[in-house]
Amino acid sequence: MTTGQPSFPRQYARTQRFTLGAPRGYALSPDGARVVFLRSASGTDRAQRLWVLDLDEGREFTAADPLTLLAGADEELSPEEQARRERTREGSAGVVGYAVDEAVELAAFTLSGRLFVSELRAGTTRELPVQGPVVDPRPSPDGRQVAFVAQGGLRVVAVDGAATSDGAGAPGDGTGNGPTADRILAAPDGPQVTWGLAEFIAAEEMGRHRGFWWSPDSDRLLAARVDESPVRRWWIADPAHPDREPAAVAYPAAGTANAVVTLALLGLDGSRTEVTWDHVRYPYLARVHWSAGGPPLLLVQSRDQREQRYLTVDTETGATRTVHDDEDEVWVEPFPGAPAWTPDGRLVRIADEGGARKLFVGDRPLTGAPLHVRAVLDVGEDDVLFSASGTDMKDIGVYRAWFRGSGDQGGWERVGARPHPTVSSAVRSGELVVLSQASAEWPGARVEVLRLDADGGEKTLATLASYAEEPQLTARPRFVLAGEREIPCAVLLPTGYTEADGPLPVLLDPYGGPHGQRVVAAHHAHLTSQWFADQGFAVLVADGRGTPGRSPGWEKAISRELAAVALEDQVDALRALAGSFPFDLERVAIRGWSFGGYLAALAALRRPDVFHAAVVGAPVTDLRLYDTHYQERYLGHPDQEPAVYAENSLVTDEGLSGAVEPHRPLMIVHGLADDNVVVAHALRLSAALLAAGRPHEGLPLSGVTHMTPQEQVAENLLLLQVDFLKRSLGMT
Template identity: 70%
Template sequence: MTGQISFPRQHARTQRFTLGAPRAFTVSPDGARIAFLRSRGGTDRANLLWVLDPGSGEERIAADPAALLGGASEELSAEERARRERSREGAAGVVGYAVDEAAELAAFALSGRLFTAELRAGTARELPVPGPVVDPRPSPDGRRVAYVAGGALRVVDADGAADRALAAPNDGERDVTYGLAEFIAAEEMDRARGFWWSPDSESLLVARVDESPVQRWWISDPTHPNRAPQEVAYPAAGTANADVRLLLVGLDGSRTEVEWDRAAYPYLARVHWSPAGPPLLLVQARNQRDQLYLTVDTGTGRTRMLHADEDPVWLDLFPGVPAWTPDGRLVRIADEGGARVLVVGARPLTGPQLHVRAVLDVSADDVLISASAGPEAEDPGTGEIHVHRVNELGIERLSEGRGVHSAVRCGSVLVLSSASLESSGATARVLNDGKAVTVVPSYAEKPVLTAAPRLVRAGARRIPCAVLLPTGHREEDGPLPVLMDPYGGPHGQRVVAAHNAHLTSQWFADQGFAVVVADGRGTPGQSPGWEKAVAHNLAGVTLEDQVEALQALAADHPLDVTRVAIRGWSYGGYLAALAVLRRPDVFHAGVVGAPVTDQRLYDTHYTERYLGHPDEHGEVYDANSVVTSGGLSGAAETHRPMMIIHGLADDNVLAAHTLRLSSALLAAGRPHEVLPLSGVTHMTPQEQVAENLLLLQVDFLKRSLGMARD
């Protein structure tokens, strides 16, 4: 007995080795302060707000949740729990903050209470306001803080005086909120906020969300039959979305509605308001094949079109855009000529050598972007993501070394976060005018195992793959049972040049498997055509690429293709179910976690992007669902073992998906196992649950493939 903690326990306890790692950096315009979040250790969930002096490297605590709450346990409101579920936030303490323009005043919520921190002085205080408080944000001048409480947008002076509601639902508006993002925006559009300060700090753009048109679903807790079910407004594919409007609200009490063709463009996807120009909106049609970039006249509320995009398949949304350059040019990301490019004004500044993923910062001299290799790159750099600065003179890569890099910048100071295959975790380096000045320490734990993925491209389509073998495996040991371990769908890139991303796969490999992670068509990071190849055919294309990757890799890797299992969660769970039901000639067992089994039960913005509207494409929904009204769809006669896992409190992929699959399997006489997780949502942050889930999966896979069990 060594006494060393097991990987499953460590993986769960450290929340996938994220605890203790610095994140959420903000650089002050004068370059004198860098604010960030970090807990005190690798198993401590409670984040503190820290301030770093880039010149000296000295750190100080700006806000300590334990001190501010007097040692009391944190209590979350229903609105805050929903926000954290949408963002997949499993930490505690200060999980988010906002600052004024000078990065001198920070605002954040703890236990539904409003706190501010003066970042120069390093002091924090509570402001006595009604709660529970959600998403507090200082005005640019730092004189006030706006926040949401009770569905109303409120504002309070920074000293705690003059608290008042600026926009609040009337007595009859039970389903109306001001200043919050609706479910679809937070879950699928990457828009987590619902209000935006004006640059002069005198007014705000405020989202008014009316959920009364949205159908109601009910989530119950079977372990507590005495409790009433939770009512959820869930816009399933083909049903009504929330009604979203945008208001310009002045501190003087004025209110003007922003006007655009909401019938044609109901999705408010992005809002940007900076000193460089009037407010910018990006609004989308429901079919997501058309979108408009609009400017807002703050005097009248009328909008003017700057640019229109259209695409025969769909249009994606990207972080950091739209935005203005300081001289008033529109910054956007577009799909042009088979490549995803950065466009400033009317001119594309990148080409097919780069696949642009996000805009990180816009300055007078350049645009800072995140990008992977494009379809015509000389070196495809499998799994690599780099930071580049771009202007009319050319492109310069700022990140060095094979890995996954991102950055936060203001002025001459840049925080460059880098992860590589060679070491665990990520390193956050601070650079000033391109010269390294300090490193932000990470307190994240070092994993008890070392991942050794081989990143390759497989098959005629050159599918990005990671292959992991048991530690110490020798060629003479012979072929191994195979575990396909994909996500395999939109928005989920698994094959990345970062060590910690492959830890769980390595642990499975060390249990006696050859593990293959394959990012087939539909996954991000390759090209627009690669991502859009799944249109109206999620099931067929993504499953076909898993098979192609497996068969291609078997030619030069020790893979026993007579014993192949597959595991996955969310889209990966859907893919695992498809694999064992439709290709039992290839896959011999499957672990199906939180799967979307009936596409009609998933949300509008995601599902309709890929499959169209169910009223117009009913046959597409049937073909891409694991179950239909008639039972199993497209299943082969051969039965394969299947373990289905689902959190009963999941409000994103509801447990109904698994229950319908189980019912269909039972009706068809197909043996299977169902593992319901009481009180668990789409995440599994509970330490004991997360640990045992890994152990139970290994036992099932070994049993199903005829392997020796411990």
């Protein structure tokens, strides 16, 4: 007898990991009257709508509904928009992003490459006739203009439609077949040149997803010119459709040329001033900040990422001046929200000092151990709002630290403190804060609108409702520290398990590498692991060295030893916890995706004495084939350190690297349309295994990228993994 309720894998896929229907993407008006956000209509509706919460009236209303604006037509994405969504791992539809003016009275966004603006007080939306397809529209601070990228050029249009056009484009279709009101500020001067877009490395590795910035006075823009002509071209084919031409991708693999990124100041009056710095020594443009607190502020990095320089820009001449340098013999790191200016012109930055990751204003640290600062969230008149973890790495909180006034003596305090660990984030404008908190104690996230007092007090003004579905299972992670290194771990056992049930086959379920923390105090982060546990496994999730959130030394321990260190910590965590949990060490498997897939393959090939099967999803196998900024940070330049690359790779030109007997079953899964970890990685691993006489299974996913948002694909991937693991471990 069936109830009609979908299985967990189907529910997990259909709800996009229970994110659909949950509020996200907040903007707060400085007058404290409005909260703007995105939310779809239900837990299975992919189309995000633009919403406004009017705090004075205490009501929510929809400002933009994509179904209405597109008259029911399907959304069509340009290649540029598809690339942006892949870099941000965006799997939903509709209004997936927007930008606002300084007063948060006007929002701009795209649908099907068309430009729309919403009057947020009235809740009305209209289309602006411009050349398209439109990418990344952003209103000027005064709300009178909208800048955007179309066909590789940076363009601007007056919100009232008063500007004159330099070209043709049909109102509403974005194809260029009728009169438009926009004009171009910077046109591409070569076939591989774009203005106003983030290059692949910036978007994929640096966390910089934009390529232009308005001046506080709304009279000019600082724009990135990206020339991809030096970058090697790779070709992404679709073998399931041999009639289609392969897509050309400019991919800067380790040791090869990057795109050339420069900046120019573009005036609305047609003026152009080139921004100058030592591009040879500092080729990476990691961050740009432009606010009323000071001149444009740049963060540039050396190619080996052992030095980064903070530069100010003279807006009259384009010359730059160094205001600070960071150096590290291992690597330096760019952080979200930094650098920035305080309103009185002091530099806000995050840096590693004395073994701790600290928040600085000017030369003075505002924080110290045990806080590990992760991001700057907002800079106020007297304080900085930031996120950090402490001695309990799974507990990620929002804090404020004062840099003047009564708090000038130092210290910090937590915002929205709870009696249990949470994973928290926040957006602030003035005294208004939107605080989002997830916890292992409840499903999903709770979102509150708070007012912060100058003395640190808090008042809850409203909550934002979530329409997300609740999962049909409850995750029950047990958080522990494993071994001498106190490796953060989560252990999940089958629902209803008792000691009388005896030892269980073990499934390690890590990411285990840079920028990927899995052991967090959030219920939904452990749902898939709990589902695997309910299939009869004891699931272990371990965040070893190299994962974020603990200390700079913990993160940087993997330098030049990526494979050995990451794998060692998985083995040590497993063995350290075997005496405390019902682990059957004669039946141990591991699964993972991306870095986790790489780690799973390492485990099966190099430690078959410990691991007996592996699911290897989208793995990086030949590390020379991954990108410059990521790979060279951890392993150096492949021409200078070829032995380091060979030691850390799964395969080399000679075949398998470091593999020992006995052979263990592997299932290799890879999306054929993946432009981040290209399918060549999986194919080279498969070829090397075949050459070594090692049987294995493969799942090529046609039309799938590094994400797997397709409902049937995501569901069946989980089911097929369980089937493979049970067969491989002899489970009945």
